[in-house]
Amino acid sequence: MSPLPESATIRAMNEQLISDNIPKLRQRVRRSAEKSEFGNSDILVIAVSKTRPAEDIRVAHAHGLVNFGENYLQEAVQKITALQDLPLIWHFIGPIQSNKTGLIAKHFDWVHTIDREKIARRLNDQRPINLPPLQVCVQINISGESSKSGASMKELPNLAHTILQLPRLQLRGLMAIPAANAGTAQQHEVFSLMREALAQLRPLAPAVDTLSMGMSDDLEAAILEGASAIRVGTAIFGPRNR
Ligand SMILES: *Cc1c(COP(=O)(O)O)cnc(C)c1O
DSSP states (O other): OOOOOHHHHHHHHHHHHHHHHHHHHHHHHHHHHHHOTTOOOSOEEEEEOTTOOHHHHHHHHHTTOOEEEESOHHHHHHHHHHTTTSOOEEEEOSOOOGGGHHHHHHHOSEEEEEOSHHHHHHHHHHSOTTSOOEEEEEEEOTTOOTTSOSBOTTTHHHHHHHHHHOTTEEEEEEEEOOOTTOOHHHHHHHHHHHHHHHHHHGGGOTTOOEEEOOOTTTHHHHHHTTOSEEEESHHHHOOOOO
């Protein structure tokens, strides 16, 4: 019997890994949601598929995942095009340069990383009229690091006000990434600040319902503090090279 070509072996191992990981993730999510006092029993799991081939996304979809997050635009557009036969919902979660807004507005359903007025206006102007309004979150630079993208809490009211005037965008909520070296206590602190900021935004617009926070390593803290959407890469697809 001749051995399988290496690529097919790797593919089979990858499929097994993803199939094993998804139920484990669902259990982590369920346990935290049960413990949370903030009542999000229905947590949206966004599978972060950056750097992963389209085949991995097909496997995750076969296990019930529908929402996928991408950071790198060129690679994302290729995968979105290759997977048009599946009913997937695409979330842009990377930093946005203004020359990229056209492709983002054309290919994505959600954008989590609006951090300034110029980007909001361009996405609004470039959203194709045959598509529903783009669902958007404002990214907050919650750890206050100058190198990180995101609006400050101080800038949030004006930015939210601008977005609410733009007919081709629908403001859904807030997104944040805590500092990579944050310990559990610090994670809880920043996530609870986010929950309070969302509570202030809610009365401004009925569609505001989304708190996008929590990744593979901090999703428990995020869900306990009221996350409604988590963005999970490694815990679904395994470690990344970049
Ligand atoms: C890569 C990425 C994630 C997923 O990170 P994991 O640690 O692999 O779960 C989530 N959110 C954003 C914005 C990312 O860039």
